[in-house]
Structure formats: structure tokens, C-alpha cells
Amino acid sequence: MARSYLFIPGNVPRMLQNADVFEADALIIDLEDAIAAYEKEEARTLTAEFLRAHRPESVEVYVRINAEDPLFTEDLLSMAPLGIDGVVLPKTTLASLESYRNSLEKHNLDVPVIGLIETPDAFFELLEIARFPSLKGLLLGAEDLSATTGMKRRPGGEELLYCRSRLMLAAKAAGIRAIDTPWTSLDEEALALDIDVANRLGFDGKCAIHPNQVPAINDAFFPSEKELKEARRILKRHEETNSMRFSLDGKMIDKPVVQKAKALLQKAETYRQKGGKP
Amino acid sequence: MKYENIDELLDALDLKDGMCVSFHHHLRNGDAILNVVMKKLHEHGLKRLHLMASALFPVHAPILPLIEEGTIETITTNYMNGPIAEHISARGLKGTLTMQTHGGRARSIAEGERVIDVAFIAAPAVDENMNASGVQGKSACGSLGYAIEDSLYAKRKVLVSDHVSPSLKDPQIDGRTIDDLLVVESLGDAAGIVSGTLKITQDPLGLKIAREALRLLKALDVFQEGVSFQSGAGGISLAITKGFTETLKARNLKASFFSGGITKYHVDALEEDLVDRLYDVQCFDAAAIDSLRKNEKHFAISASDYANPNNPDRVIKDLDVVILGASEIDTDFNVNVTTDSYGTIIGGSGGHADTAEDSKLSVIVSPLLKARTPLIRERVRTITTPGEHIDCLITERGIAINPKRSDLLEKLKDANLPLLTIEELMQKAHAFTGKPKPSAAGEKIGIVESRHGATLDNLYKKGD
Amino acid sequence: MGKTFVAGTLESSDCLITLSPANTFSLDIDTVVHEAFYEHIKRVIETTLAEENVANVHLRCQDRGALDYTIKARLRTALKKYKEADDG
Numbered sequence: 001m002a003r004s005y006l007f008i009p010g011n012v013p014r015m016l017q018n019a020d021v022f023e024a025d026a027l028i029i030d031l032e033d034a035i036a037a038y039e040k041e042e043a044r045t046l047t048a049e050f051l052r053a054h055r056p057e058s059v060e061v062y063v064r065i066n067a068e069d070p071l072f073t074e075d076l077l078s079m080a081p082l083g084i085d086g087v088v089l090p091k092t093t094l095a096s097l098e099s100y101r102n103s104l105e106k107h108n109l110d111v112p113v114i115g116l117i118e119t120p121d122a123f124f125e126l127l128e129i130a131r132f133p134s135l136k137g138l139l140l141g142a143e144d145l146s147a148t149t150g151m152k153r154r155p156g157g158e159e160l161l162y163c164r165s166r167l168m169l170a171a172k173a174a175g176i177r178a179i180d181t182p183w184t185s186l187d188e189e190a191l192a193l194d195i196d197v198a199n200r201l202g203f204d205g206k207c208a209i210h211p212n213q214v215p216a217i218n219d220a221f222f223p224s225e226k227e228l229k230e231a232r233r234i235l236k237r238h239e240e241t242n243s244m245r246f247s248l249d250g251k252m253i254d255k256p257v258v259q260k261a262k263a264l265l266q267k268a269e270t271y272r273q274k275g276g277k278p
Numbered sequence: 279m280k281y282e283n284i285d286e287l288l289d290a291l292d293l294k295d296g297m298c299v300s301f302h303h304h305l306r307n308g309d310a311i312l313n314v315v316m317k318k319l320h321e322h323g324l325k326r327l328h329l330m331a332s333a334l335f336p337v338h339a340p341i342l343p344l345i346e347e348g349t350i351e352t353i354t355t356n357y358m359n360g361p362i363a364e365h366i367s368a369r370g371l372k373g374t375l376t377m378q379t380h381g382g383r384a385r386s387i388a389e390g391e392r393v394i395d396v397a398f399i400a401a402p403a404v405d406e407n408m409n410a411s412g413v414q415g416k417s418a419c420g421s422l423g424y425a426i427e428d429s430l431y432a433k434r435k436v437l438v439s440d441h442v443s444p445s446l447k448d449p450q451i452d453g454r455t456i457d458d459l460l461v462v463e464s465l466g467d468a469a470g471i472v473s474g475t476l477k478i479t480q481d482p483l484g485l486k487i488a489r490e491a492l493r494l495l496k497a498l499d500v501f502q503e504g505v506s507f508q509s510g511a512g513g514i515s516l517a518i519t520k521g522f523t524e525t526l527k528a529r530n531l532k533a534s535f536f537s538g539g540i541t542k543y544h545v546d547a548l549e550e551d552l553v554d555r556l557y558d559v560q561c562f563d564a565a566a567i568d569s570l571r572k573n574e575k576h577f578a579i580s581a582s583d584y585a586n587p588n589n590p591d592r593v594i595k596d597l598d599v600v601i602l603g604a605s606e607i608d609t610d611f612n613v614n615v616t617t618d619s620y621g622t623i624i625g626g627s628g629g630h631a632d633t634a635e636d637s638k639l640s641v642i643v644s645p646l647l648k649a650r651t652p653l654i655r656e657r658v659r660t661i662t663t664p665g666e667h668i669d670c671l672i673t674e675r676g677i678a679i680n681p682k683r684s685d686l687l688e689k690l691k692d693a694n695l696p697l698l699t700i701e702e703l704m705q706k707a708h709a710f711t712g713k714p715k716p717s718a719a720g721e722k723i724g725i726v727e728s729r730h731g732a733t734l735d736n737l738y739k740k741g742d
Numbered sequence: 743m744g745k746t747f748v749a750g751t752l753e754s755s756d757c758l759i760t761l762s763p764a765n766t767f768s769l770d771i772d773t774v775v776h777e778a779f780y781e782h783i784k785r786v787i788e789t790t791l792a793e794e795n796v797a798n799v800h801l802r803c804q805d806r807g808a809l810d811y812t813i814k815a816r817l818r819t820a821l822k823k824y825k826e827a828d829d830g
Contacts, residue, residue: 012753012756013753013755013756013808013809013811013812014649014753014754014755014756017647017710017755017809018483018674021483021486021674021675022482022486023486041819041822041823042749042750042815042816042819045815045816045818045819045822046811046812046815046816046819048815049811049812049814049815049818050811050812050815052811053809053810053811054709054710054809054811210482211482211485211486212480212482212485215489272694273694619778620777620778648807649754649755649774649775649806649807649808650755650774650775650778650779650807650808650809651775651778651807710809711779711809712779712782712810714775714778714779715777715778715779715781715782717777717778718777741777
């Protein structure tokens with residue numbers, strides 16, 4: 001479960017081949033907004049050749065494809081066979097997901113989707129989107145959203161509170177990831193504020209638009225000492241009682257909670273191995 | 279004697295063909311003196327000169343014709359880049375090129391191995407008694423460390439200055455060691471003499487390497503009260519210096535000294551009381567000069583007191599950590615900072631080989647890949663610093679520890695750092711780049727001299 | 743005639759491929775890593791052209807240290823543009 005998702009433009013070789021050193025848990029290679037119309041072909045081919053030759057290990061790889069045909073189908077057909085962890089679908093709506101599913105079925109493909117939620121209408125079908133087959137996560141796209149709605153973004157500002165909460169709730173209800181929108185300046189203080197709000201609201205991770213943002217995101221979404229302590233206590237009691245159902249501090253603990261505690265400790269260990277927190 | 283006309287000065291000197299003239303490089307790329315003097319020596323009909331300049335920069339390109347036709351036959355230097363370096367790498371010179379280290383140059387002069395006939399010492403400020411300082415005057419450059427041995431041991435010592443002052447505070451050069459003073463209009467271009475403000479790298483790759491370096495230092499328990507530290511002025515080195523001082527602050531520790539080339543980051547640490555002393559052999563920016571002028575515990579030192587291996591009081595004998603760069607490194611940990619992979623001279627040891635040997639821990643920081651040129655080779659093109667003095671290599675894709683340092687490996691056993699053998703790191707690079715064809719070499723043009731005076735390696739022309 | 747098809751850039755780690763129809767095949771490689779990788783780059787280009795079944799072109803590669811995948815990608819893109827123009 002990734003903490004940080006680093007956007008990488010799909011047409012810059014120097015950035016593609018170095019992307020995995022920046023310690024992001026996931027990469028989103030961008031064939032859409034970072035690429036000018038006349039470069040779409042170049043970017044797609046470069047990304048495909050890169051993934052064929054040097055697909056980075058121990059990092060999730062997503063590709064943000066274009067939302068409209070003919071680019072949409074060409075991107076999908078090119079990326080799907082490459083063993084990526086999923087595509088990021090811009091301007092996701094129920095209708096666009098139906099269209100996506102049809103294309104996949106027509107070409108006998110199956111690729112998970114992270115739905116980029118960046119239009120007002122998507123917010124009123126969020127639960128159905130989240131529960132759509134192959135949906136792996138919801139990603140909040142506040143840039144486009146604020147551009148089209150007139151929202152004025154401030155770091156961690158209330159203008160996004162409703163959208164963030166609603167998206168997070170829909171994702172959790174469907175059991176998929178809630179990923180926060182990137183903060184688009186390199187101001188460290190502003191970034192810290194924006195990260196903090198997303199973290200407190202229950203998001204699982206956040207996007208980065210620059211490698212320098214990644215360490216702060218990784219640190220913030222690393223499980224807290226409090227969470228880890230609690231998880232260790234649960235597992236200890238589980239081992240002592242040799243049971244999946246027991247009482248701890250007057251609360252009933254059952255299987256999902258035990259499994260969640262295990263997963264949390266494992267997640268922390270993986271991040272620690274990566275060098276997230278010494 | 280005092281002169282205001284260079285021809286009069288030269289007429290008074292005992293000039294001979296084949297003699298050795300020396301210059302320091304504290305005026306960096308703003309130097310106007312070396313070119314003027316060499317041109318004048320040429321005009322006075324001298325030939326087959328041995329130029330012993332501690333460094334040569336792009337600003338010195340005008341002496342190329344003198345090298346080509348043999349007025350300058352032999353060159354001994356610690357560092358060179360730009361047109362002169364490119365020319366010599368491609369075409370050689372009439373005599374030999376010897377590349378020394380900062381400490382080795384001082385040693386060879388002090389021990390009489392190298393005899394300087396005339397030392398031309400550019401001095402930003404002088405007084406009537408020919409004392410000299412580097413921190414006053416319009417051409418202020420800071421510490422004059424690389425000029426001190428020249429001022430003590432050359433047969434004839436000439437100060438060149440553009441600023442005569444009634445009084446100098448703490449002159450670094452004692453007028454009693456000086457023979458002549460030449461007063462000129464200007465020593466050079468202030469903008470070229472001193473960098474405005476050196477900035478830490480913003481390149482994410484460089485920052486990642488800096489982060490890994492700090493993690494390694496922490497894992498090796500380097501952060502103790504009284505630790506001593508040195509690093510260069512490159513973007514990654516500065517980022518590490520900044521991280522180093524931030525860690526001291528966070529852990530409530532104070533370092534004993536920082537040495538070498540001094541920058542604003544070193545000065546900030548001194549002024550925040552995170553380090554006790556600065557030992558300055560050269561100032562890299564305006565903040566360093568300013569600090570040398572006013573801070574009591576910021577000391578200008580000579581190259582010998584800095585790094586002469588036979589000087590028992592040299593500062594770097596107590597150095598705990600040094601952070602260094604590399605153009606290439608090989609699987610025996612030999613480091614090249616003298617040439618690129620194709621044989622063009624792009625620098626030289628400077629203090630690299632000195633500090634690597636004397637420091638308790640020497641750390642190389644470098645990207646593993648520079649576009650398609652891998653850092654790690656089976657054998658470096660030129661050995662600047664022998665592998666036995668190199669302890670760690672930090673790249674963005676992993677860290678390699680010299681197998682000779684089993685003590686470090688032991689300490690890092692449970693450290694959760696991306697440790698690999700240097701061969702494994704090389705394979706990682708080759709997985710991206712493919713294996714490069716080794717570069718061809720032309721005829722020998724000179725040598726790399728170790729700080730102790732032995733020949734460490736040969737220098738060759740670029741291949742065809 | 744006289745049309746050229748271009749892909750890539752002169753940025754570090756990239757290469758600029760310029761392709762134009764010709765009566766025979768000619769290849770011009772200008773690379774910053776000449777000594778180390780010229781022969782290798784030549785092989786990569788020739789192999790890719792053979793795979794794509796293209797012969798009579800003048801191809802110029804201005805390389806700034808691109809890895810193999812980049813050279814192949816830029817070449818394939820230029821070739822796609824060339825073939826599409828040919829069909830059209």
C-alpha cells in the first residue's frame with residue numbers, strides 16, 4: 001500500500017530512468033497533461049520501451065493514460081501488456097469506466113484502475129465508481145477541479161474538505177485506496193500543511209509532482225509510533241492466546257483487526273527496509 | 279624593493295632560460311597576474327620555463343601560445359581545467375606535466391625537491407613593510423594558504439598587489455620573507471575571484487545522494503562531541519555540510535573543526551557555535567572572506583599546515599571525516615579526479631589524495647551514471663587517489679564499502695543501508711549503459727605525483 | 743520528397759533522430775560517448791531498422807548519452823511518422 005505516488009513525465013528519458021531512486025512507493029508515468037499534443041506518440045513509445053527494458057523493481061508503476069480516443073485506446077493497448085500495476089484514468093466517471101471496461105474486454109485485457117476524480121459530477125457517483133470492478137483506488141485531482149469550479153486552493157484549506165472527506169469515505173466503503181491530490185509548489189511549509197490535512201483525514205497516501213516532495217510524504221504517512229505500538233500489543237496477545245478472538249483493554253479483538261495489525265507491522269517493516277525512517 | 283613598472287622589476291631579477299616561476303591560485307578565475315607575467319617573460323626572450331602554478335583555470339587560456347611554442351616547457355600544478363587542460367590533453371606540451379596534491383606541493387617546496395627561482399605572489403593588500411593579507415583590498419580573496427611555502431622557500435619572492443594599506447590586521451605573509459613588491463592597477467576581476475554565494479544542489483538526484491551520505495555517517499556513529507569534518511564546494515558536498523551541521527544542532531553536539539575550502543555553510547556553523555574552529559586554506563565565497571576578517575576562531579593556514587604529509591602538525595592528521603567527489607572509481611576503489619573517462623584533464627587532486635589518506639573516514643559521493651558514462655570502471659583512466667585510502671562510495675543506487683575496512687562493514691551489519699559490493703554497483707550501472715569500450719591512450723605527457731613524491735600514475739594524450 | 747521525420751531532443755540522456763527518405767542507406771551518428779559506445783549505438787540502430795524493415799533512408803542520430811531503450815524508442819517514433827507519411 002503506497003504512501004507516495006510520484007508523477008514522472010513520460011517523455012523525459014533522464015527522469016524515467018532515475019525515477020526509482022527517489023524512494024517513492026509508486027510512480028505515475030504521465031502520458032496525459034505533462035505531454036504536449038505533438039509529443040504524445042513519442043512519450044508513449046518511450047515509456048513502453050523503458051518499461052520493457054528497465055521496469056523498476058520494488059516500486060508500483062502506474063501510467064496516466066489519455067482520456068479520449070484515439071489516444072485512449074492506443075495508450076491502453078500499448079501499456080496493458082507491460083505488467084504495470086494499473087492505469088490512472090483522468091476525469092473518471094461511471095460512464096468513462098464503462099467505456100474503459102468495454103475496451104478492455106474487446107482486447108481481452110485486464111488492468112487495474114486508479115480513478116482520477118476531478119470533475120463535479122464524479123462526486124455524486126463516487127460510491128459506484130469506487131465499487132466498480134478493477135478499481136484499485138480513488139485519486140483526488142484538485143488542480144483540474146479548482147480550475148473548473150472556481151475553488152481557490154490553499155495548503156490544507158477547507159475549500160477541499162468536503163471533496164477530500166467524501167472521496168476518502170467512498171474509497172474506504174469500497175475497501176480501496178484513497179490518494180490525495182498533489183501540492184503543486186515546492187514551498188516546504190505549504191506542502192507540510194497540505195500533507196498533514198490529508199493524513200489526518202484518513203488518506204492512505206499522496207501524490208508528489210517533484211522528487212523533493214517525496215521524503216516528507218513518506219515520513220508523514222509512515223505508521224505512527226502509537227499505531228505501531230497498538231499493533232504490536234494486538235499481535236502479542238494473539239500469540240499468547242493463540243486465538244483470533246480475544247479481549248484487549250476491555251475491547252473485543254477479532255480476525256480482521258488481527259490481520260490489519262499484522263499488515264500494518266509488515267508495511268512498516270517494508271518501509272523501514274526501504275530507508276523511510278531509520 | 280618596490281616597483282610600479284613590471285619591466286623594471288624583471289630587469290632587476292636574475293632571469294634565466296629554464297627557470298621555475300610559481301603562482302598561487304587564490305584569485306581563481308579572476309586572476310590577471312599570471313598571464314601578464316608570463317607574457318612579459320616571453321617578451322624578455324625567456325624560453326623553456328617551468329611554470330609551477332598551484333592551479334590553472336579558463337582565465338589563463340591566453341598563455342596557450344606560450345605553451346605551444348615552448349616558452350613554457352614544463353608545468354607543475356595541482357589542478358587545471360578549461361582550454362589549457364583540453365589543449366594539453368589533446369596535444370601535450372614540450373616538456374612534462376606533473377600533477378601534485380596541495381600537501382605534496384607544499385612538501386616538495388619545503389624539502390627543496392622543487393626549487394622555485396621566482397615566486398610571484400598576488401597579494402590583495404600589502405603594507406610598506408611588504409607584509410601581505412588576503413582579506414583586505416578590492417581584490418580580496420581570503421586565505422593565501424597556497425602561497426606560503428613559496429614565500430618561505432623560493433629563491434626570489436615578489437609580491438604583486440593593487441592595494442597598499444597603511445596598516446594590515448594579522449597579515450598572513452611576513453614582509454621579512456619578501457624581496458620585492460610590484461604595485462599594479464588591478465590584480466584581476468573581483469567577480470571571477472570570489473563566487474557570490476555557492477548554493478547547495480537542488481537536483482533531486484544530488485539531494486538523494488546527500489541524504490544517503492548523512493544516513494551512513496549516522497550509522498557509523500560519526501556524530502560525537504568534538505568530531506572534525508571536511509567537504510568540498512560542489513553542490514552535493516554543500517548539501518552534506520548543511521545536513522551535517524543540522525544533525526550536530528539536533529543532537530546538541532559541537533564539532534572541533536572544519537578544514538579545507540571554506541564556504542558560507544561552514545561559516546554559519548561557526549557563528550551558530552556548532553563548530554569550534556575553521557582551518558581555512560582557501561575561501562570559496564564572500565561569506566568566507568568576511569568571516570576570516572572578523573571571526574577570531576576562523577584561521578588562515580598554509581598548505582603545509584593543512585596537508586604536508588611530513589609536517590607533524592598538519593591539521594588534517596586529526597580529521598575524522600572527509601567528503602570527496604570522483605570522476606571515476608574502479609573496483610579497487612582507486613579514484614580519478616584528474617581526467618574524465620576519455621583522458622581530458624578536468625581537474626586534479628587538489629586536497630583529495632591528502633585528505634583521503636589522513637582522514638579516519640573518507641567518503642566518495644557521486645552519481646552512479648552521468649548520462650551514459652558509468653562512474654565505476656574495472657580500472658580508472660588515471661589514479662589520483664589510491665584505493666587503499668578510500669573507505670566508502672555513496673551513489674543514488676547503493677553504497678559500497680572498501681572490503682579492507684572490515685571494521686566499517688561490521689558496524690554496518692544491521693544498519694539497513696543499501697550496501698553492495700563495488701562490483702555489484704558496477705553491474706547495476708552496466709545493466710543500464712552496457713559495458714563501455716576502454717578509452718584509447720596516446721603518448722605519455724606527464725605524471726601524477728603522490729603527496730609523498732612518488733609517481734602514482736602516468737598521464738597520456740587522448741587517443742585518436 | 744525533402745521531408746524529414748524527427749523524434750527526440752538534445753537534452754542530456756536523450757537523442758535526436760532525423761530521418762529522411764533517400765536512394766540508399768546512410769547513417770550519421772554524433773555522440774557524446776563516442777569512444778565508449780559508438781559501435782554499440784550503431785548496432786542498436788541498424789538492428790532496429792532491420793526489425794522495422796527500413797532500408798533507403800538517411801538517418802542522423804545526435805546522441806547526448808541516451809540508453810538503448812531511448813535510442814530504440816526515438817527511432818521507432820521517427821519510423822512510424824515516416825511510414826504513416828508514406829502510406830498517406
